[in-house]
Amino acid sequence: MSLVTNSRKGAKTRTFFAPLRICVILFLCLSAFGFSKHDFHTSITRMDYNAKEKSFEVSIRVFTDDLESVLSKENGGQKFSVLNNDKNDPYVEKYIRKHFAIVTTAKQKKPYSYIGKEQEADATWIYVEIPCSEAITGFSLQNSIMLDVFDDQVNLVNFNYQGQKKSYIFKNEDKVLPLGL
Known part of the structure; x- marks a missing residue:
């Protein structure tokens, strides 16, 4: 004193x-x-068209704690801890396939390859490759990642196709948007 x-x-x-x-x-x-880890819920996706490979190279960045929450919800409350060398890839792949896709004019999801995931600080990067040899005229993009879990979730997609760039914003009311450049 x-x-x-x-x-x-x-x-x-x-x-x-x-x-x-x-x-x-x-x-x-x-x-x-409050003591929340972050005050907003967002994902950032980069889609680059590789003309030589005729495919989209996709990188999706999500907050790791949000990914763990959504995987738990999707799998009956099972606890998940997402790390680089874990056995959760099948769960992550299943979730991404359900919530992210290029949709053709025939309303079919284009098949793609799940490459894997990588952890970085408080975020997880998820990588997929979507073969696409045809023109994307009339195609749509679905990105409903975590929209069913967080009311304030926003998904930003930076889309690069044949030298043209466009950004798309997905929210609860906009889960599928037309790919127009």
């Missing part, structure tokens, strides 16, 4: 554990805002 003299009034004011006060104030402020 330290004593501080107030020069205006000549009175002594007691200051108890100033660092503890700061910690208590900080704790109360954080409690008011």
Whole structure:
């Protein structure tokens, strides 16, 4: 305990554990805002058309804790811990196939190869390759990743096709959008 003299009034004011006060104030402020890991739910996808291979190379970035939550929900509450060298790839692949696709004019999902996943800090990158030798005129893109779990989920797709670039934003009301360049 330290004593501080107030020069205006000549009175002594007691200051108890100033660092503890700061910690208590900080704790109360954080409690008011919650302890969530992140305040928003989003995924970012990059789709690049490889003309030589006639396929789209796709990289999908999601928050790892969100991916673990959605896998748990999709699999009867089973607990998931997504790591680089785990045995969860079949679950991740199944989920991505259900929620991400190029849809043809015949309303068919184009088949694709699941390449794998890679963890980076608090995010997980998921890689797929979608063969596509025909023109994409009239095709649509489905990206409903985590839209069924988080009301505020936003999925951004940066689409590069034959030198043209376009970005798409998917929300609950827009799970499938036309691919128009």
